[in-house]
Amino acid sequence: MSAGPEDDHGYGAPYSALAQIYDRWMAADRIPYDQWLSFAGKRFVESGLEVRTVLDVCCGTGMTMKALQDHGYEVTGVDASAAMLDVARTRTTPGTELLCFAVPDERLAELGPFDAALVCFDGANYLTGEDGLAATLRQLAQALRPGGVLVFDLSTRRTFEEIAALGEFGEDFGDFAYIWNTRHEPDTPAYEYLVSLFVPEGELFRRSVEQHAQRHFTRDEVRNALRATGFTDIAVSDNYTDRDATDTTRRESWSARRTTGSIPR
Structure with a gap:
């Protein structure tokens, strides 16, 4: 959402x-x-x-x-x-x-x-x-x-901490790929995710970046x-x-x- x-x-x-x-x-x-x-x-x-x-x-x-x-x-x-x-x-x-x-x-x-x-x-x-x-x-x-x-x-909280510990990560599905970055404000339950998405557009891939804010x-x-x-x-x-x-x-x-x-x- x-x-x-x-x-x-x-x-x-x-x-x-x-x-x-x-x-x-x-x-x-x-x-x-x-x-x-x-x-x-x-x-x-x-x-x-x-x-x-x-x-x-x-x-x-x-x-x-x-x-x-x-x-x-x-x-x-x-x-x-x-x-x-x-x-x-x-x-x-x-x-x-x-x-x-x-x-x-x-x-x-x-x-x-x-x-x-x-x-x-x-x-x-x-x-x-x-x-x-x-x-x-x-x-x-x-x-x-x-x-x-x-x-x-x-x-x-355990889930958020485990994701944050991964740092930057991503995956290539062939028909699309993503890179995930986590930002955490120390001593708060707040986390921010930057999701870079790469989808085919013609012979190239188009990059979109979304910002998601969540908390535990x-x-x-x-x-x-x-x-x-x-x-x-x-x-x-x-x-x-x-x-x-x-x-x-x-x-x-x-x-x-x-x-x-x-x-x-």
Whole structure:
């Protein structure tokens, strides 16, 4: 999910160029979309709700949306990247509602009500602004019906530190290549990634550079934000499994339910 348009340094907006090769890259990395859907489905069943409508925030190219639709769910997608949504339109059911804006945004709270909401694959790590996580969770609570289910994931501090330790790295896929650079502001949870992408253009390759800003959160920060914004039945596990999250967890999977009472504003 992108945070905004091209910045003053001339970098492209996140996923503006990556959109055209994103699915190819994710397929090479064997991203387990089926595992995410299975985990979410278990949380839906455990809620006791009849989950039919799902809001997919940071929906990207629509891989998760398509899987949900194939299982009979009615899905609405939100993403900040118009280029990613263009790909999603080719994959999802004709007429699927796909909305282009970055979160937090009050428009999110005005959607629904939905039975469930998802924020998969590090989408919440892009919430770098002050109170960005709390504001987005509050808006998601307002978009869910009472008792509605929220499932999201977060890359952990361990993951960010491991990526930063690699320094500059890249890979040549033949039909495209990339170079990845990590910048970290010391003593903060904030990280900046510069992704240089090379894609064929005639007999040459065109280079695009995108700037991505992310951060990690402590479990206490996440739990406190969930409780403060109207969620209960909070649980966290290791990477879309039923295993407990530990200090070695690289991706945490969170689930919670929208309280049946009023939502704090």
